[in-house]
Amino acid sequence: MARPRQPILSVERIAGAALKIVDRSGEFTIPGLAAELGVSPSSLYNHVSGRDEIVELMRGVASEGIHMPEDTSDWRAAVVEICWQYRNSYARHPRLIPLLTAYPVSHPSTTRMYNRLADVLAGLGLTPADVLKVITTLDSFVLGSALDVAAPEVVWNPGSQASPALAAALETPPPSTEKRAREAFGFGLDLVMDGLWQYVQTARIAAGAGLP
Template sequence: MPQLAKKLKVSPSSLYNHVSGRDEIIELLRGRAMSEVEMPDAGMPWREALAWIARGYRNSYGRYPRLIPLLTAQAVNSSAAFGMYNTLARVLTDAGFAPADVLRIITVLDSYVLGSALDLAAPEAPWLSSRDVEPELKAALDAAGELHERSEDAFEFGLQALLMGLDPR
């Protein structure tokens, strides 16, 4: 709180006129990021709906990568976040997934999306050239495009693999 107050050029105690503390600030930031995620149209096929949400979720959090570690350390208490999670649960339930699998899928999707959002902040060259790089990795690195292109390609490849691996029982 003192650092935030200093940045805003106010006293730390004045912040408490607006928020109850650090946890509330984090939830306000979560709500802001989640409010940028558009929900799919009702009736969209479930894999398309999950992909739609995952892309929006990643794009939103990709703009705030330093927020991700703060959010993962605190339980969700944001209406916007619950809106997204409720939509995911409804889409998965309507597709025929069991309740326990719904939560597993949401957790896997969360992990995948947040990790992919962090990748958007990665350096242009994710690995430095070194004598430790063997020919197979060198060929893969040489085939990689620019950071944004590489990150987008990897995200879409992984998202499709993840979604194709899901099947309601």
């Protein structure tokens, strides 16, 4: 029964193998994962409780590259920095994204990121309910933008059906997908930050508070 040539099974190996399968195919199964690792499904359950935990382990791997800014005294610079790191990390695993959004977030490294965002946003004077809505807005925009990084060289190919305004727009992007996606993300993040700043100012004036 011993498999001396197999490295010892660990949560790290399980997460890595599951992520490899998801990157390839967009989904994983416990039997498929066991086969990839050359073990029986039951031996997987000695290390993980099931599918939910494996998704959470993959979230941890995808979040590894997110380093929180030390200095959050400039709220906007801090939020922008977190969003860029979040987007760049998840862009490496586009097929994982719909699995991540279908399961509750509990991994410590991801929680660290949401803690930092919540702290910075609450520091602006936003109510807890608004903090959650802003975090959800950033989440949705970042995850959609991470998918955009995996877009093909030519994103839109409408042929003769494009209106003159759309045709003119489609002639403008930079020649590389990476650069096009990066410029669009920076532009969109600025729009969201400008809208957020305006919202914070309006909310504070309405509450009779000073500007932050």
